[in-house]
Amino acid sequence: MRDDPNPARADRDSAPRIVIIGGGFAGTTAARALERRLRTAEIHLLSAENHLTYNPLLPEVVGASVLPGHVVAPLRQMVRRARVHQVRVTAIDTAARRVHYRGGCETGSLGYDHLVLACGNSANLRMIPGLAEHALPLKTVGDALFLRNRVIARLEDAELTENPTLRRWLTTFVVVGGGFSGVEVAGEISDFLAESRRWYRHAELEPPRVVIVHGGPHLLPELPERLGRFTERKLARHGGVEVRLSSRSRAIDARGVTLHNGSRIDAGTVVSTIGTAPNALIEALPAEKQRGRLCVDADMSVPELPGVWAIGDCAAVSNSRANGAPCPPTAQFALRQGPQLAANIARRERGAPTRPFGYRPKGLMSAIGHNRAVARIWGVNLSGFIPWLLWRGFYLLYIPTFARKARVYLEWNWAMFFPPDIAHLRFTRTVDERDGS
Numbered sequence: 001m002r003d004d005p006n007p008a009r010a011d012r013d014s015a016p017r018i019v020i021i022g023g024g025f026a027g028t029t030a031a032r033a034l035e036r037r038l039r040t041a042e043i044h045l046l047s048a049e050n051h052l053t054y055n056p057l058l059p060e061v062v063g064a065s066v067l068p069g070h071v072v073a074p075l076r077q078m079v080r081r082a083r084v085h086q087v088r089v090t091a092i093d094t095a096a097r098r099v100h101y102r103g104g105c106e107t108g109s110l111g112y113d114h115l116v117l118a119c120g121n122s123a124n125l126r127m128i129p130g131l132a133e134h135a136l137p138l139k140t141v142g143d144a145l146f147l148r149n150r151v152i153a154r155l156e157d158a159e160l161t162e163n164p165t166l167r168r169w170l171t172t173f174v175v176v177g178g179g180f181s182g183v184e185v186a187g188e189i190s191d192f193l194a195e196s197r198r199w200y201r202h203a204e205l206e207p208p209r210v211v212i213v214h215g216g217p218h219l220l221p222e223l224p225e226r227l228g229r230f231t232e233r234k235l236a237r238h239g240g241v242e243v244r245l246s247s248r249s250r251a252i253d254a255r256g257v258t259l260h261n262g263s264r265i266d267a268g269t270v271v272s273t274i275g276t277a278p279n280a281l282i283e284a285l286p287a288e289k290q291r292g293r294l295c296v297d298a299d300m301s302v303p304e305l306p307g308v309w310a311i312g313d314c315a316a317v318s319n320s321r322a323n324g325a326p327c328p329p330t331a332q333f334a335l336r337q338g339p340q341l342a343a344n345i346a347r348r349e350r351g352a353p354t355r356p357f358g359y360r361p362k363g364l365m366s367a368i369g370h371n372r373a374v375a376r377i378w379g380v381n382l383s384g385f386i387p388w389l390l391w392r393g394f395y396l397l398y399i400p401t402f403a404r405k406a407r408v409y410l411e412w413n414w415a416m417f418f419p420p421d422i423a424h425l426r427f428t429r430t431v432d433e434r435d436g437s
């Protein structure tokens with residue numbers, strides 16, 4: 001066990017120690033901005049993974065449009081001065097101003113002057129009975145890789161069988177949730193199935209089915225209804241995607257999904273893109289929460305806990321440029337909160353007044369498969385190929401590090417002219433097959 005001395009002192013005259021928990025969009029942008037604003041500060045970035053995951057491109061990993069390694073960026077290559085620790089934070093002692101963590105080989109703790117909570121939220125796998133056991137969430141790059149392999153494995157099995165009922169089950173894919181992630185992953189799976197058709201002629205004897213089950217009256221509830229309807233039509237026309245609106249899943253089992261009205265969809269793969277749960281660290285803190293997110297003051301400090309700040313998906317930050325409405329849990333907001341928080345910590349260090357968070361969002365976009373997207377940008381509704389180009393350009397701009405941008409750009413162009421990668425990757429070690437096990 002390693003215990004660093006606690007730097008928190010009332011008469012502190014040395015540089016502050018700032019501990020950031022979470023290497024996502026919020027934590028890394030905060031670390032980078034703090035490096036610039038507080039040149040002498042000691043900055044520690046603690047994260048369970050040693051990389052940032054560019055979540056908006058996870059559906060593209062599922063559809064094999066982008067390689068998994070290209071949607072992650074190593075934290076050590078993103079920051080300059082901050083010390084990166086690949087550890088899981090297990091507890092926060094706000095009275096002693098100390099965080100406790102567990103690394104690969106040892107446990108330890110670190111004292112702080114400022115603590116930035118940027119640990120995001122978790123997938124809620126308890127929302128529907130059977131979801132945890134039988135559905136596949138899409139939250140991490142591991143989830144995306146697993147799902148991509150599952151789609152290919154189902155096609156391989158369908159290619160083998162002579163049983164049409166089994167073949168139909170294997171090639172039916174249900175996506176629970178018709179928000180951004182649900183629509184994007186359904187579009188990607190349907191594109192992948194269409195593009196790999198020629199190698200799975202036997203499996204194709206039963207046309208593959210992709211079904212979106214969505215509780216609301218139209219897809220993409222964050223966008224105007226017109227765009228939701230457009231998405232529904234395009235998904236149906238180009239990808240053959242079936243959309244079940246105003247339908248809630250009652251239970252998920254090994255054979256498929258039961259809907260609220262009692263009807264069944266038998267499917268070999270069920271993907272869940274709904275439901276979030278608070279991060280366990282946030283849940284354990286003695287502070288007020290709003291729907292699982294930590295309540296913070298307008299400047300992103302936690303009122304009950306001196307020296308503690310919170311940003312990103314784990315915090316309920318109000319937006320001064322939207323009449324104080326809570327910011328939605330999106331990358332767009334996390335990316336802006338990091339630098340504004342760094343500026344506030346620097347102000348606090350100088351004894352200057354902090355400022356409220358404010359950001360006017362540019363708009364919302366969603367790819368819907370088949371080189372189409374829908375968007376609402378500066379109040380204008382757009383749909384079709386042009387917004388799809390905008391969608392790609394926008395995300396390319398925000399992919400961290402130049403090397404990643406170049407790779408994703410090349411890969412997107414590659415995918416336009418060459419067939420998708422249908423290799424089924426197995427992550428198993430070599431075993432001695434003579435031992436009979």
Ligand SMILES: Cc1cc2nc3c(=O)[nH]c(=O)nc-3n(C[C@H](O)[C@H](O)[C@H](O)COP(=O)(O)OP(=O)(O)OC[C@H]3O[C@@H](n4cnc5c(N)ncnc54)[C@H](O)[C@@H]3O)c2cc1C
Binds near residue numbers: 025058059089139332
């Ligand atoms: C599939 C998918 C698609 C999305 N698409 C879009 C999109 O198109 N546009 C958009 O704006 N937003 C999108 N989002 C939402 C966006 O990804 C999140 O809003 C954003 O990632 C939030 O950033 P964050 O830094 O707060 O949290 P996260 O990115 O979740 O990062 C949290 C970090 O904290 C770490 N962590 C958590 N607990 C601990 C612990 N105990 N110890 C150490 N480390 C810990 C995690 O490992 C992670 O590195 C999407 C999300 C998903 C899942």
